[in-house]
Amino acid sequence: MPIGRLLKWADKHADPDVRDQPARTRAAVAGLRKRYAADQKLTAITSESERLEARLAELAPAKRSCWR
DSSP: OOHHHHHHHHHTOSSHHHHHHHHHHHHHHHHHHHHHHHHHHHHHHHHHHHHHHHHHHHHHHHHHHHTO
16 A cells, blocks of 8 residues: 555544554654755765865875975
8 A cells, every 4th residue: 555545544544543643654754854865965065075085186296396
């Protein structure tokens, strides 16, 4: 059963314990989405930082040779 359909079913359930679960599930999924986005952003920043550090390391010898 698709998760959306399951949550809608639980929203309408007679048992209050079952009705409480969809809200907790939605909150947990929202938290996971937020963490996923943050991890993706951190991965991109780390990759860019590593690329720039490598480029700076390549340029350092040329910079030093200008001062000789």
